[in-house]
Amino acid sequence: MTELRLRSRLARLSRHDLALLLRAFGVLLWVRLNLFLHRTPYLRGKIAQLAARAPLDPAPAAADLREVVWSVRNAARFVPVGSCLTQALAGQYLLAARGAETTVRLSMPIAGTDQAPAFRPHAWLMxxxxILLGGTPEELARHRALVEFHPDRPDAGVPVSSIGAPFGTEAPPS
Incomplete structure (x- = not known):
């Protein structure tokens, strides 16, 4: 995208949307830097601190989910190596700040599927x-869950034996 087109698109955003985008960009950069420095426990601790401020809502407002998903997806385009894990952790951080309960799920493609030839772990924000970030229910069905990270348990991930059939069947907010 050319600089002129980018400026034009940014100029059309409301102040609220621009603030969301800039906040997501800053959080994505912060997450990316900490992942690069192998400081995942630090990131998990910061998310847990946000979660500890007040009880997390297991059914957050759709508007909060939509805003964070939109801002993370769009800001990630401008973050070097804005990987699925970077996006999932940034989304979890931003939603924890709004009091929303989420889970970051790490998975691997199931052997025998079109995605399985290489070692390709994947992160999902649920x-x-x-599924908020990471892909579609069809893609999730072709993965085997390995571990889940919850904001209220920053010390370690919770191993997952398998993905339940109904998991990820709800449509993401649009």
Whole structure:
């Protein structure tokens, strides 16, 4: 995208949307830097601190989910190596700041699927059974869950034996 087109698109955003985008960009850069420095426990601790401020809502407002998903997806385009893990952790951080309960799920493609030839772990941001970031329910069905990270348990991930059939069946907020 040319600089002129980018400026034009940014100029059309409301102040609220621009603030969301800039906040997401800053959080994505912060997450990316900490992942690069192998400071995942530090990131998990910061998310847990936000979660500890007040009880997390297991059914957050759709508007909060939509805003954070939109801002993370769009800001990630401008973050070097804005990987699925970077986006999932940034989204979890931003939603924890809004009091929303989410889970970051790490998975691997199931052997025998079109995605399985290489070692390709993947990260998903989930709210209940809804996939917020990471892909579609069809893609999730072709993965085997390895571990989940919850904001209220920063010390370690919770191993997952398998993905339940109904998981990820809800449509993400649009």
């Amino acid at each position: 709210s209940g059974r809804m």
